[in-house]
Amino acid sequence: MSNRFHCVEDFRTESKNRLPRLMFDFIDGAAGNEYASYKNIETLDQIRLLPRVLVNVTHRNLKKRFLEREWGLPFGIAPMGMCDLAWPGTDKSLARASLQHNIPLCHSIAASSSLEDTYERARGNAWFQLYVGASLEKAFSHVKRAQDTGYEVLILTVDVPQVAQRIRDLRNGFKVPFRIGLSQFLDFAKHPNWVIETLIAGVPKTANYSEKNPADLDSAASNGFIRDETRGKVDWNFLQQLRERWMGKLIIKGVLAPQDAVRIKQAGADAIYISNHGGRQLGSAPPAVTRLPLIREALGNNFPLIFDSGIRNGEAIVKALAMGADFVMLGRPFLFASGAYKERGVMRLIELLTDEVSLTLAQLGCKSVEELEPNMIIEN
Numbered sequence: 001m002s003n004r005f006h007c008v009e010d011f012r013t014e015s016k017n018r019l020p021r022l023m024f025d026f027i028d029g030a031a032g033n034e035y036a037s038y039k040n041i042e043t044l045d046q047i048r049l050l051p052r053v054l055v056n057v058t059h060r061n062l063k064k065r066f067l068e069r070e071w072g073l074p075f076g077i078a079p080m081g082m083c084d085l086a087w088p089g090t091d092k093s094l095a096r097a098s099l100q101h102n103i104p105l106c107h108s109i110a111a112s113s114s115l116e117d118t119y120e121r122a123r124g125n126a127w128f129q130l131y132v133g134a135s136l137e138k139a140f141s142h143v144k145r146a147q148d149t150g151y152e153v154l155i156l157t158v159d160v161p162q163v164a165q166r167i168r169d170l171r172n173g174f175k176v177p178f179r180i181g182l183s184q185f186l187d188f189a190k191h192p193n194w195v196i197e198t199l200i201a202g203v204p205k206t207a208n209y210s211e212k213n214p215a216d217l218d219s220a221a222s223n224g225f226i227r228d229e230t231r232g233k234v235d236w237n238f239l240q241q242l243r244e245r246w247m248g249k250l251i252i253k254g255v256l257a258p259q260d261a262v263r264i265k266q267a268g269a270d271a272i273y274i275s276n277h278g279g280r281q282l283g284s285a286p287p288a289v290t291r292l293p294l295i296r297e298a299l300g301n302n303f304p305l306i307f308d309s310g311i312r313n314g315e316a317i318v319k320a321l322a323m324g325a326d327f328v329m330l331g332r333p334f335l336f337a338s339g340a341y342k343e344r345g346v347m348r349l350i351e352l353l354t355d356e357v358s359l360t361l362a363q364l365g366c367k368s369v370e371e372l373e374p375n376m377i378i379e380n
């Protein structure tokens with residue numbers, strides 16, 4: 001019953017029971033001692049909102065204009081590689097949820113579905129997210145594929161010059177492609193439902209690097225995707241080339257320094273995506289939300305800003321919007337939801353967050369998410 005789930009933590013607990021530890025820890029884990037990941041959530045929790053009264057808030061509007069479109073809700077689905085590890089079919093569920101609720105779905109280049117399949121499922125709600133690996137040509141060939149498929153929005157992620165050390169993954173022996181030793185075998189044996197459904201669906205692969213494309217086959221074992229290869233080539237020069245080639249909207253993800261944000265704006269990006277990758281990259285990174293007002297101030301009021309990292313409820317979404325974000329994304333909560341209760345979990349999560357955002361607006365005396373402002377945040 002989906003009404004067992006009343007908050008993100010309920011989904012997290014259930015998915016922890018249902019998933020092999022190898023998979024749950026890959027999703028839930030973070031860089032180093034995981035302090036950045038923990039601090040993202042705690043800092044958002046500590047921010048206080050000032051209730052306002054005697055406003056008629058019977059009707060509340062959660063629709064949000066962003067990048068010249070109207071979205072059904074002010075939040076969407078962050079790019080995540082290999083979502084089908086959370087449960088087989090997760091990518092499909094996310095695409096259906098994105099259509100049903102008219103929210104953006106960021107399709108990772110490391111996704112378990114191909115960019116073509118996701119576009120067919122989520123149509124114009126799908127945005128393509130690019131990592132640049134060792135080969136710039138391969139990166140540009142993915143960009144061309146996305147453009148030819150019909151994608152109108154490209155996200156370039158720049159905060160993974162190299163995948164960080166994630167202690168849980170190292171301890172569990174998480175590798176792509178998977179290596180099944182004794183401890184992984186025992187872990188899988190304790191989670192037969194996940195194993196059976198995964199075997200029926202086919203073990204997830206990074207589908208954008210398919211056998212069909214010989215250019216991607218520089219490592220047969222990994223079907224072309226090399227998780228640990230350098231992504232450090234992405235620089236200002238690459239950004240300039242990308243801006244010249246990509247005709248659609250360009251978003252740069254993983255920005256925390258106002259100086260970088262200013263330069264990215266000058267380079268012609270259409271939006272900046274503030275994120276510390278959910279604490280999965282630099283263990284000592286600041287809580288992402290603390291950067292939001294600084295970057296908003298540096299860029300002025302009208303430059304489009306997206307925020308993620310640590311959002312676990314509707315009040316946190318409202319806080320980020322009030323502090324200057326135009327749009328908010330969530331990562332892990334969607335995978336916990338799918339792991340806990342498959343597609344019904346994903347739909348339930350969106351319903352929960354929608355209700356929480358709406359209730360928070362009522363408490364703040366707002367009729368619309370467009371009315372949220374920094375002065376609704378107060379010192380505690």
Ligand SMILES: Cc1cc2nc3c(=O)[nH]c(=O)nc-3n(C[C@H](O)[C@H](O)[C@H](O)COP(=O)(O)O)c2cc1C
Nearest residue numbers: 027078079080081108157277278309310330331332
């Ligand atoms: C399992 C997993 C895979 C991810 N893969 C990607 C990816 O392929 N590309 C990317 O830009 N970010 C990736 N991220 C980071 C998310 O886009 C997002 O920044 C982060 O999850 C936000 O923090 P939250 O999980 O606290 O909401 C991934 C995150 C998780 C949890």
